Amino acid sequence: MLRGFPTVPRWVLALVLAIAAALAAQSVRLGHQVLQQLGGLSTAATDNMQWNLSQAEVEHLKLEAAVLTAGAPGDLPRLRRQFDIYYSRIATFRESPLFEDLRQSPAGAALLQQMQDRLDRMAAVVDSGSGPLLDSLPELAAELAQNSGDVRELALFGVVLQVEDSKDKRLKLFTILTRLGWVVLALVLALALAALLLGRLYRKGRRLAVERSRSAARMEAMIASSLDAILVVGADGKILAFNGAAESVFGYSSAEAMGQQMVNLIVPDHLQEAHQAGMKRFLQTGEAQVAGKGRLQLEARRKSGELFPVELSVSVSQSGNELVFVGFLRDISERIAAEEELRRARDDALAGERAKQNLLTVMSHEMRTPLTGVLGAIDLIEGTEPTPEQRRYLQAMRVSGGLLLQHVNDVLELSRLEAGADTEKRRIFDLEELVSGLIESQQANAKGRGIDLSLHCSLGGKPVVAGRPRAVQQVLLNLIGNALKFTSDGAVSVDVIRLPDGETVEFHVADTGQGIAPGDLDRIFEDFITLDSSYGRGSEGTGLGLAISKRLVQAMGGTIACESELGEGSLFTISLALPVAKAPPRQTARDRPRQNGACRLLIAEDNDINRELLATMLRQERHQVTAVPGGAEAVQAAEDGQFDLILMDISMPQVDGIEALRRIRAQKLAEGTDIVALTAHAAAEDHARILDAGFAEVLTKPANKAELADVIDRRAGGGVKVLPRTQSDIHQFFEALGQDRARSFLASFCEEVNQLQDGLHGCAVLDAGQRKEAHRLAGSAAVLGLADLRAAMLAIEAAEDGGTPPVAPFQQAWASAALVLAPHLHV
Amino acid sequence: MRGLISQVAVVASLAVMACAAAVLADDVQPVLLSVGVEGAAEPAAQYTIEDLRALAPVTFETETIWTTGPQQFTGVPLAVLVGRMDVSSGQLVAHAVNDYAVEIPVSDAVAGGPIVAFERNGAEMSLRNKGPLWVVYPYDSNPAYRTEEVYSRSIWQLDRIVIQP
Numbered sequence: 002m003l004r005g006f007p008t009v010p011r012w013v014l015a016l017v018l019a020i021a022a023a024l025a026a027q028s029v030r031l032g033h034q035v036l037q038q039l040g041g042l043s044t045a046a047t048d049n050m051q052w053n054l055s056q057a058e059v060e061h062l063k064l065e066a067a068v069l070t071a072g073a074p075g076d077l078p079r080l081r082r083q084f085d086i087y088y089s090r091i092a093t094f095r096e097s098p099l100f101e102d103l104r105q106s107p108a109g110a111a112l113l114q115q116m117q118d119r120l121d122r123m124a125a126v127v128d129s130g131s132g133p134l135l136d137s138l139p140e141l142a143a144e145l146a147q148n149s150g151d152v153r154e155l156a157l158f159g160v161v162l163q164v165e166d167s168k169d170k171r172l173k174l175f176t177i178l179t180r181l182g183w184v185v186l187a188l189v190l191a192l193a194l195a196a197l198l199l200g201r202l203y204r205k206g207r208r209l210a211v212e213r214s215r216s217a218a219r220m221e222a223m224i225a226s227s228l229d230a231i232l233v234v235g236a237d238g239k240i241l242a243f244n245g246a247a248e249s250v251f252g253y254s255s256a257e258a259m260g261q262q263m264v265n266l267i268v269p270d271h272l273q274e275a276h277q278a279g280m281k282r283f284l285q286t287g288e289a290q291v292a293g294k295g296r297l298q299l300e301a302r303r304k305s306g307e308l309f310p311v312e313l314s315v316s317v318s319q320s321g322n323e324l325v326f327v328g329f330l331r332d333i334s335e336r337i338a339a340e341e342e343l344r345r346a347r348d349d350a351l352a353g354e355r356a357k358q359n360l361l362t363v364m365s366h367e368m369r370t371p372l373t374g375v376l377g378a379i380d381l382i383e384g385t386e387p388t389p390e391q392r393r394y395l396q397a398m399r400v401s402g403g404l405l406l407q408h409v410n411d412v413l414e415l416s417r418l419e420a421g422a423d424t425e426k427r428r429i430f431d432l433e434e435l436v437s438g439l440i441e442s443q444q445a446n447a448k449g450r451g452i453d454l455s456l457h458c459s460l461g462g463k464p465v466v467a468g469r470p471r472a473v474q475q476v477l478l479n480l481i482g483n484a485l486k487f488t489s490d491g492a493v494s495v496d497v498i499r500l501p502d503g504e505t506v507e508f509h510v511a512d513t514g515q516g517i518a519p520g521d522l523d524r525i526f527e528d529f530i531t532l533d534s535s536y537g538r539g540s541e542g543t544g545l546g547l548a549i550s551k552r553l554v555q556a557m558g559g560t561i562a563c564e565s566e567l568g569e570g571s572l573f574t575i576s577l578a579l580p581v582a583k584a585p586p587r588q589t590a591r592d593r594p595r596q597n598g599a600c601r602l603l604i605a606e607d608n609d610i611n612r613e614l615l616a617t618m619l620r621q622e623r624h625q626v627t628a629v630p631g632g633a634e635a636v637q638a639a640e641d642g643q644f645d646l647i648l649m650d651i652s653m654p655q656v657d658g659i660e661a662l663r664r665i666r667a668q669k670l671a672e673g674t675d676i677v678a679l680t681a682h683a684a685a686e687d688h689a690r691i692l693d694a695g696f697a698e699v700l701t702k703p704a705n706k707a708e709l710a711d712v713i714d715r716r717a718g719g720g721v722k723v724l725p726r727t728q729s730d731i732h733q734f735f736e737a738l739g740q741d742r743a744r745s746f747l748a749s750f751c752e753e754v755n756q757l758q759d760g761l762h763g764c765a766v767l768d769a770g771q772r773k774e775a776h777r778l779a780g781s782a783a784v785l786g787l788a789d790l791r792a793a794m795l796a797i798e799a800a801e802d803g804g805t806p807p808v809a810p811f812q813q814a815w816a817s818a819a820l821v822l823a824p825h826l827h828v
Numbered sequence: 829m830r831g832l833i834s835q836v837a838v839v840a841s842l843a844v845m846a847c848a849a850a851v852l853a854d855d856v857q858p859v860l861l862s863v864g865v866e867g868a869a870e871p872a873a874q875y876t877i878e879d880l881r882a883l884a885p886v887t888f889e890t891e892t893i894w895t896t897g898p899q900q901f902t903g904v905p906l907a908v909l910v911g912r913m914d915v916s917s918g919q920l921v922a923h924a925v926n927d928y929a930v931e932i933p934v935s936d937a938v939a940g941g942p943i944v945a946f947e948r949n950g951a952e953m954s955l956r957n958k959g960p961l962w963v964v965y966p967y968d969s970n971p972a973y974r975t976e977e978v979y980s981r982s983i984w985q986l987d988r989i990v991i992q993p
Contacts, residue, residue, distance in 0.1 A: 056926075056928075060926065063926075082925065082955060085954070085955035085956045086925060086926045086955065086985065088956040089955065089956050089957065089958050089984070089985065092956065092957065092958075093894050093958075096894060096895050096896045097893055097894040097895065097896075098893055098896065099893055099894070
């Protein structure tokens, strides 16, 4: 509705017109009356009366003349006839309706009566015969003389009556004309009102028409300039409109397309049937599958016959009985092609990433498995009483092999963390104990460099937390190692503080070392970054130490940050969510059958060499080992015997480790016995898959003795207690003594330890020299930060006389320490 | 005026004498209506009451402006009288006993039109009662007959008709 144009309801107009019609009818009726009146006036209705009245006087005079001239009987018939004529005239006054008014007026009635009486008297005389009539002539003349006044009066009466009559008629006419005037005025007003209303309607209509044509023009321009093809199709399927974009998209000119069946023109053959069916269904039931359903993607056909993808949106427009479909079609072949291109590029990139991941996995498998063999063989050769020279070479082989293994592990660790691996489950542990042990293990190293290493724990008396102790330990060790490395004659302080939120624990590792240049601060956490002073090389050689630390922290949902001033020192801060937990009851010795701390172990491994090495290593630890070459055999063995722990390779032909475990668990062959996976697969998803299958934990090959001892200790409740491996740091040792002196000291230290090991080998009883030597070397180990080795040597020194010396832990610790020392032995 | 009156009086007295002669003749019927053509010396036709009764008179009932209540008239249609004169156009000049005269167009003489009435309400009309002949139109049956013009043509005391072809 247009503004400024109040709506005129239709009924108002209808009412006005009805009133006008009624008024017109009334005016016609009144006009007719006027015409009648005017006609009456024009024909002088009273002429007759006037004539009659005046004629009465004429007849009277004629009669009077006849009476006066009569004297002989021969005059009488004329007199009588004249009398009759006069009589007839007077009778008319008595009878005619014309003289009603005369008769009604008292004076008129009296006059008429008087004249009638006189007439009657004269009639009696006239009819009386000739003689008497002649005699009565004077008498008759007298009557007539009297009568002449009356006749005159009658004529005057007529004049008065006529005047009155005319006046009445004029008044009547005036009244009618007045009424007619009012009616005509009202009619004019009504017609004027109707004209006004019609005028408004007309203006409104014209405005609407202009508006409509304007919007139609706009619509046309929109359709013409649309980049999308627009088709309007009637209910009969014929094209009603075909815009410019449609012409260029489909290749038909508008003239060609108009009036054609759309389905024949642009719908591909294989869609035509569905289209027809859809149209039919819609027209019958009004149920739409395409129309009004938003954007759809379909195929369309060009004039050339080429099929191409379109995005399509159809709406239904119903106006009265006319139903049309308006379709917007967009040629999306280029978009589809671009999407395809992008998808391909992404797929290629993902494939490349997968290939890299696979390469790493394969590398791990392919390198670790032979390494297991090499390192295990070294362990075994050492048990065959090699000469001191051979032992040195063996040691070199072990150290180099261990170094190689560590490099591989670093790279794999990084890729595992990168893949979001979360191999370590949350556990409940004593944080304070963990940190204290860590500091303790680094004290010797710190002292050697003249560093005051201090720890302040502020955990509010609740040191037991839930978290991932190994990751925490690894990160802290990394940071403390770095702090010690880059500080000399200063202080390193470690603060562990529980924040007031009760959840977060902050670790501060502060040193008074050389610090980091501001420009380098951002880079130290990146992969493979080694600053000029080899800062960040917490993991020897790869430059991945801080990168791994950062990923570990992030994997635990924490943050790591560094502040530093060149020449002043550095402060690393770690925030980790380590909520307070209830300490679990101390694990007591399990009530399992056990023989002298030894355990019954089942090993399933398809690689003959590895199986043999593993079995030999474990037997050397005095465990009872059953070794089988496959999954089926493992199930059988589990059925036949009882075991404290089962070590199961995952990748085995026929029945693999997961299947074997499933069978063992399904048949309840080893209830209460943990099954640990041995695998060369280092990838995170593999670990998750293995743990989901029901394995207690995963050992990554090659597993060294320490790891095996640890898992046996935890899982089988037996074995030898092995101290946690710690990385030693001997940088400060080197810096304190200088490269050359340190290297030579280190070489002789290695030599002496090997000699001690040789001396102890196969030796049942310790002599005093050996004890003294062990004590001396323990001190050296402490200086080098080799806490495990030191502990092992102190154990030898303190071993009871006559008892078997604890050689195995010593060998184990020395093997680990040798890995640490190896990079420093050679320039 | 006087001359006119005296002339009228002379004519009238002559006519009265003629009537008187007819009355005196006793069995001789008086002529009530004579019809002639203008300029002719002798009237072409003369009708007594018996002659008129022989001309298939018609009867109708109507009101008039000169009488009270419905009146029944019987008379010879003017059309019949005109038909006997073999004229189809022109004027009839109808004359009354008192020398009143009026022109009636020949075209008025149609069937269902005016009659020359000789009976009113079943009785012959006397001179005192607008007789003996009265041209009456059927006023009630046709509104066109209710005009002053027609009323003026309704001549009573008719005694002759002169045709002006």
